[in-house]
Amino acid sequence: MGVVRIFIAMVLFHLFLCGSVSATPLTNGDFSSGFSSWDGFGVSSGVVTPAPPSFSLIGGGMAKVSNDSLDYQVALSQVIDIPTNALTLSFGYEWYFTEYINSTASQEVQAALWDLSFSSSFDLFPLTVDFSLPDSGGTGFANSGTATTDISSLAGQTLILDFLVTDNDLDESDWLAIGNIQITVDQGVVVPEPGTMVLFGLGLLLGAGVGTRRSSHRSKRA
DSSP states (O other): OOHHHHHHHHHHHHHHHHTSSOOBSOOOTTOTTTTTTOEEEETTTEEEOOOTTTEEEEETTEEEEEOOSSOSEEEEEEEEEOOTTEEEEEEEEEEEESSOOOTTOSEEEEEEEEOTTSSOEEEOSOGGGSSOEEOTTSSSEEEEEEEEEEOGGGTTOEEEEEEEEEETTOOTTOEEEEEEEEEEEOTTSOOOOHHHHHHHHHHHHHHHHHHHHHHHHHHHHO
């Protein structure tokens, strides 16, 4: 894990513990509310409020993440609770690079679910889209489509949804766009509302109290 990932992990984990960052179900996945609920990060800038030039809205439920003259690595993240009945996570994507995305990660796009310490991740890009393809003009490398990944094994966890673009040549014409992010759930699995769980817990406590009093009365009569 690079220095930038460690830095982001420390910041996010600190904010989470302090209550400045709270986990909720995925919010504003189509960016209809701008960058509300999203956090921006730059390798040099640190934690930032998503804003141009590194972060921009491009319509159609999509947002663009790109490096600038200060940050060669930029990420857009949201801390989310994965529903206990989660099935898949899907999103639309598009990117453009002037150089080929390669295994040395000099050029890289990444979509992942990380634990809160950024020590382990779950890749949301299938291997078939991990590498970019030449664009129609032959002057760069591009890819676009929709990625859908089974996340049922992560159900019930609090994780960081993270979209990253790395561009070591600092060519500001390189970018990653993502959007229309959705989590599908198993409608056949009933997830109790928090209020219902509280009432259920109170019922158990009251039932236990009544049982204790009855047991006490019996022992006194014996």
